[in-house]
Amino acid sequence: MARAPRSARLLAGLFATAGVAHFAAPRQFDAIVPRSLPGSARTWTYVSGAAELGLAAAVALPAxxxxxxxxxxxxxxxxxxxxxxxxxxxxxxxxxxxxxxxARLPLQAPLVGWALKVAADARP
Known part of the structure; x- marks a missing residue:
């Protein structure tokens, strides 16, 4: 299997770290779950953590x-x-x-751009 480009590895690492953190220290994430979402904040924390782990794997794998x-x-x-x-x-x-x-607010735009660049650079 070909080695992932550095940018994709870093993005996968970011998602993996954040995903694990959602399970290791969920309370800090529970606190930022918008109240308008149905169900418990903890459920959303775990769902988003699992999504981040899935995204880490998806970005890491060339296919x-x-x-x-x-x-x-x-x-x-x-x-x-x-x-x-x-x-x-x-x-x-x-x-x-x-x-x-x-600072987290304007940081979202470059994160979206980074993810789109990783997608664009991926070989079909």
Whole structure:
């Protein structure tokens, strides 16, 4: 099997790390699940963690990299409301924490772009 390009490996690593974190420390993710979603926050935390693990595998494997990159871009877009909720909820936190919450908002755009680039660079 051919080795994945560096960008795809890094994106897969990001998703794998985040996916594991959803199961290892779910409470921090529960807190940013939008209240408008049906069901429990913990369920959404586990579902999104499992999705991230699946995306890590899809991006890592050449046969699924293109679809995985497209799905990753969609995922980054879909979780944006959680980042908005975090920024709103953290507006009264100390400045460094508030900065982290606000910095996540514009970070979504380059993450979507990165995922689309991985998809575009994948060999058909």
């Amino acid at each position: 699924t990299r293109r679809l995985g990159g497209l799905a990753a871009a969609a995922f980054f877009t879909a979780v944006f409301p959680a980042n908005v909720k975090m920024a709103r909820d953290w507006k009264e936190r100390p400045a460094p924490l508030k900065a982290v919450a606000y």
